[in-house]
Amino acid sequence: MSRSARxxxxxxxxxxxxxxxxxxxxxxxxxxxxxxxxGTRAAxxxxxxxRDLKPRGRALPNRSWKCGSPVREEAVSEIGKIRIGxxxxxxxxxxxxxxxxxxxxxxxxxxxxxxxxxxEVNGTFYSLQRPERFRxxxxxxxxxxxxxxxxxxxxxxxxxxxxxxxxxxxxxxxGVLALGAKLGPFLxxxxxxxxxxxxxxxxxxxxxxxxxxxxxxxxxNHDSKLKSKPxxxxxxxxxxxxxxxxxxxxxxxxxxxxxxxxxxxxxxVADTAGKWPLLEDQTSDFGYIRLHGDEELYxxxxxxxxxxxxxxxxxxxxxxxxxxxxxxxxxxxxxxxPRNARTLAELLAVAPESPDxxx
Numbered sequence: 256m257s258r259s260a261r262x263x264x265x266x267x268x269x270x271x272x273x274x275x276x277x278x279x280x281x282x283x284x285x286x287x288x289x290x291x292x293x294g295t296r297a298a299x300x301x302x303x304x305x306r307d308l309k310p311r312g313r314a315l316p317n318r319s320w321k322c323g324s325p326v327r328e329e330a331v332s333e334i335g336k337i338r339i340g341x342x343x344x345x346x347x348x349x350x351x352x353x354x355x356x357x358x359x360x361x362x363x364x365x366x367x368x369x370x371x372x373x374x375e376v377n378g379t380f381y382s383l384q385r386p387e388r389f390r391x392x393x394x395x396x397x398x399x400x401x402x403x404x405x406x407x408x409x410x411x412x413x414x415x416x417x418x419x420x421x422x423x424x425x426x427x428x429x430g431v432l433a434l435g436a437k438l439g440p441f442l443x444x445x446x447x448x449x450x451x452x453x454x455x456x457x458x459x460x461x462x463x464x465x466x467x468x469x470x471x472x473x474x475x476n477h478d479s480k481l482k483s484k485p486x487x488x489x490x491x492x493x494x495x496x497x498x499x500x501x502x503x504x505x506x507x508x509x510x511x512x513x514x515x516x517x518x519x520x521x522x523x524v525a526d527t528a529g530k531w532p533l534l535e536d537q538t539s540d541f542g543y544i545r546l547h548g549d550e551e552l553y554x555x556x557x558x559x560x561x562x563x564x565x566x567x568x569x570x571x572x573x574x575x576x577x578x579x580x581x582x583x584x585x586x587x588x589x590x591x592x593p594r595n596a597r598t599l600a601e602l603l604a605v606a607p608e609s610p611d612x613x614x
Contacts, residue, residue: 282306286376335541335576337371337569338401339600341592342585353593368396368453370607371596373403373439375583379431380405380444382605386430386486390482393434401439401583403498403543404431406569412446416459421478423462428474440496440543440581450470451505459496460497460518469494498523498581501532503550512536526554535568542572542580546595549586556591560599567603 311604331566344367345360354363367374376392378384392402407426410419431438441463471489499515500523506512515522516536524544530552546565549557558564565582573580582599583593600606 258295261549263506266521295309295332336372337383337574337580337603337605338371338594339374339575339582339584339603339605340371340375341367341587341596342375342583343377343587344588346590348588349590349593352590357563362395363393367593370593371600372399372605373401373581373583375403375405375442377405379426379429380408383407383425383429383480383482384431384465385483386433387483389430390488393437393444396434396437401581402434403583404434404438404441406441406443406463409521411443411449412527415446415449416455419459420462421476424473424476425478427464427470428477428481428487429509430483430486432470432474432488432490433486433593435490436493438467438493438495440498440521440541442543444500444523447502449501451501451508453509455509456511456514457518460514460520463495463497465495467491467495470495478542496521496539496541498539498541500525500545501534502511502527504532506534507534512538515534528555537572538579541578542569542578544569544582545585546582547585549589553586554587554588554591556586557599562595562599562602569603 284369317461335463344364349363350356350358350360354366358366364374364431396402407422410416410422410426414422428562462473464473467489471487474485477485502525512522519539521539521541521543522536523533524530524533524542526533526544526546526549528548528550544565545555546557548555549561569580572578582596584596584599586592586595597606
């Protein structure tokens, strides 16, 4: 983060003190939610810029992206970044509130990717996807957008990480490598019943590919359960990262954190409104934060005071640009996720300076 950006962030952390008012009208939306949040008039103006966007039937302008472009090898900057977004993007309650009224569902990712720099792919948790879907997501998003991809529940919840060689091969053959330079970290979420088991975890970590070449080699071992033709192209050799979200208190042990550090697996900082352990140890060269709700899981939003606290922690974990930090809001039920994500991005001075408009 540059010196000017750090200065901007400090000013926003310290000066957001005037009451903010939720914009009126059926399409009113902002990065703040009702009177719970406070912000400067200038910040509020920027945060509410989206409210008057009107779809006119043509694509969003973008200097670095063209819909349908076959180019998938543009490099994402090596400088550590703070990327803030939402967990998923297909939510009916968001339509007409966060998404402009009348926006076709097929263009929702296109819209969201102009408001944030990253998003989690959740569909991969429930079932294997197809290469054409990953290619479409690539084409719909700007060149510097990044996807975090959630690993399949068949691997984490049903097989519970044991005997998953073929399942992992199927997962990587399903098309994730088609995301190219936009492929970010992989998220592996464990079920609450799964306690820390060093042997089980070590075996699983050793199976995880650490480069796109290794992922393509692993994918070649797929079986016939794929929904379509396997995607086995490694593309340009890139480093792959993995993050582990845990929900059992046993992972708070020093032994568990040492194992994660040994294998350079990021321990997810998961705020779950007190339902599961909140562990903030940084165990890899990047940080991964999931915010599921401040007071009620998946439902409640975060107050400005809470977002300030998270902004301060993220700044520390970012280490002045030495580490990437990925932050995703999963409190999607009442459209809090995009509001909170936008506000946190403003606090950290990583929000788009001039959000694209539907002119």
